Amino acid sequence: MKMLFLSILAAxxxxxxxxxxxxxxxxxxxxxxxxxxxxxCTYTLTNTGQEPIAIFEVVTSCxxxxxxxxxxxxxxxKTGTVKATYKNEDGPMPFDKTLTVYISGVKRxxxxxxxxxxxxxxxxxxxxxxxxxxxxxxxKNRQLKTGNLKQDQKISEQVTxxxxxxxxxxxxxxxxxxxxxxxxxxxxxxxxxxxKLTYTVSANPEKYGRWQYTATPVLNGQKADGALxxxxxxxxxxxxxxxxxxxxxxxxxxxxxxxxxxTASKGAKLTAEFTCTNRGKSTLxxxxxxxxxxxxxxxxxxxxxxxxxxxxxxxTLDTSLLETGENVIMVSLTTNSPLRPLVNLFVAVTLQ
Numbered sequence: 361m362k363m364l365f366l367s368i369l370a371a372x373x374x375x376x377x378x379x380x381x382x383x384x385x386x387x388x389x390x391x392x393x394x395x396x397x398x399x400x401c402t403y404t405l406t407n408t409g410q411e412p413i414a415i416f417e418v419v420t421s422c423x424x425x426x427x428x429x430x431x432x433x434x435x436x437x438k439t440g441t442v443k444a445t446y447k448n449e450d451g452p453m454p455f456d457k458t459l460t461v462y463i464s465g466v467k468r469x470x471x472x473x474x475x476x477x478x479x480x481x482x483x484x485x486x487x488x489x490x491x492x493x494x495x496x497x498x499x500k501n502r503q504l505k506t507g508n509l510k511q512d513q514k515i516s517e518q519v520t521x522x523x524x525x526x527x528x529x530x531x532x533x534x535x536x537x538x539x540x541x542x543x544x545x546x547x548x549x550x551x552x553x554x555x556k557l558t559y560t561v562s563a564n565p566e567k568y569g570r571w572q573y574t575a576t577p578v579l580n581g582q583k584a585d586g587a588l589x590x591x592x593x594x595x596x597x598x599x600x601x602x603x604x605x606x607x608x609x610x611x612x613x614x615x616x617x618x619x620x621x622x623t624a625s626k627g628a629k630l631t632a633e634f635t636c637t638n639r640g641k642s643t644l645x646x647x648x649x650x651x652x653x654x655x656x657x658x659x660x661x662x663x664x665x666x667x668x669x670x671x672x673x674x675x676t677l678d679t680s681l682l683e684t685g686e687n688v689i690m691v692s693l694t695t696n697s698p699l700r701p702l703v704n705l706f707v708a709v710t711l712q
Contacts, residue, residue, distance in 0.1 A: 379409025380463065382470070387444075389476030390520040390554065391488050394452060400445045403459075403472050407434045414464045418442055421458040424450060425474070429461075444474055452480040485552060489522040494584040496525030497577055499557075504590045509563050510597035516560040523549035530580050537573035539564050540590060561592045568594050569648030569694040596647070598698040609698045610644035610667070613637045614705065621677065621709040626684055630677045631659065632707045638665040640697065647694040649673065655681035656689045656707055679711055686710045 387401040407413050412433040420427055424447050430440030444459055456475040463470065489498030499521045509515045521544065523529040528548035536542070539562045549555040561573060571594065576587040598606070619632040638644040646662035655678050665671035675691065687710070693703040 379407065379411075380413065380466065380470075381406045381408050382472075385471070386473045386475070386516075386518055388518050388520060388556070389446075389474070391477050391479060391483065392448070393479050393482050394448065395481075397448060398445050399448050399474075399476065400443065401474055403442045403444075404439050405434070405442070405463075406439050407436050410436055411465075412436070413440075415440060415442070415461060416464060417462040419460040419462075420444070421460075424455075425457050425459070427459060442472060444472070446474060446476075448478060450478070452478050454478070485522045485524055485554070489520070489554075490524060493524060494577055494586050495579050495582075496523055496529050497531065497579055497584060498522035498524040499588075502586065502588050504559060504588060506559075506561055506590065506592040509561060509592045509594045510599070511563045511565060511594065512597050514560055514562040515592065516558055518556050518558045520554050521549070521557045522554045523551055526551050527580075532578040533575045534578050534583060535587065536575040537590075539567075540573040540575055542575055542588075559588075559590055561590060563594055563597075568596070569692065570650040593702075595694060595701045596696055596698075598701065601698060606698045608641045610638050610640035610642050610665075610696060611699050612644055612665075612693075612695055612697055612703055613639045614703065617704070618706040618708060621707065623710045623712060624679055626682070626711045627680045630679065630709065632656075632675045632677060634673045634705055635670060636665060636673060637670050638667055640699075641667050643667065644671075645696040646673070647696065649675075649691055649693050651675070651689060651691040653681070653687075653689045655679065656691060662693075673705075675707065677707060677709065679709065682709070682711055684711050 383404040389399050392399060412435050414433045415429045418427050418429050426445045427442065429442045434440040442459060442461060446457060454477045459472040461470040461472060485498060489500055492499055492502045506515045506517050528550055530548040531544045533542055541560045543558050544555050546555055571592060573590045574587045577584045615635050619634060621630050621632060624630060644665040649658050649662060656675050659674040659676045663671055688706055688708045691705050695701055695703060
């Protein structure tokens with residue numbers, strides 16, 4: 361028996377990241393109250409590989425969460441669990457906690473999330489989900505977001521929705537963006553009840569930076585008068601590059617992260633220019649530039665910059681689209697640099 365256990369431990373180092381499958385990495389408790397007491401959820405992982413694995417450690421983001429996990433090795437085809445309990449002692453407030461899971465043979469720890477909104481007292485479904493409802497389909501916000509999306513991957517998020525009507529609500533979808541999938545569980549949603557809406561965006565190799573995806577719900581066969589908008593940010597996937605390749609990558613270096621255009625009259629059209637030097641060993645490529653205001657637009661194409669060379673990124677600012685007073689606009693450049701895949705720059709101006 362001792363020799364068997366030692367052989368299991370020796371095999372743990374051979375496991376690869378792709379040999380682990382989680383039933384979920386996010387648990388959303390939705391809306392709860394302080395009187396609900398501690399909130400518990402369980403994450404299940406399956407060993408889909410050929411060698412045993414083990415959960416070495418689980419670190420919580422704060423002392424408000426207790427966690428227990430499977431301690432013995434998890435054999436091929438078997439499952440293990442991570443069980444977390446949020447104490448719910450902090451009063452009425454939103455919470456979003458993380459569990460960092462360290463697994464044998466996995467280079468990077470797995471991040472599990474648990475979140476929810478704690479209220480002082482119970483609220484009605486209309487109070488909670490009626491702000492941006494589409495007919496009987498209740499949702500807190502029709503503008504949804506995901507985390508950063510890597511090429512060759514997909515990302516999923518989940519929100520709570522509600523049936524504010526008096527009969528079951530069957531939800532289907534139309535006018536859905538190509539890279540987007542959505543599901544509701546349970547479906548149909550019972551009258552006066554909630555469900556989980558899961559939305560998943562798959563990376564498109566032709567889309568980098570910020571992109572918006574849309575879907576229109578069809579409720580009991582009737583197209584809703586409005587759509588959901590899902591925003592995601594897509595970056596290059598450098599996870600599989602070896603260190604030698606990373607060391608040969610481009611490195612964008614900007615002489616300054618902010619261009620201050622000083623004081624100007626509202627309605628003026630101004631130009632802003634950022635100078636960049638490629639301090640890396642391969643050509644620097646800008647996939648996309650995203651400004652947080654439509655007043656700031658790219659002037660011309662984003663040109664590649666060879667190693668040890670300089671280049672410029674220019675923008676035009678239409679101040680007629682801005683408010684009087686001080687304005688600071690962020691622009692984000694998505695690059696092919698493993699060291700700096702995302703560069704944030706700022707344009708400042710004060711309008712009279």
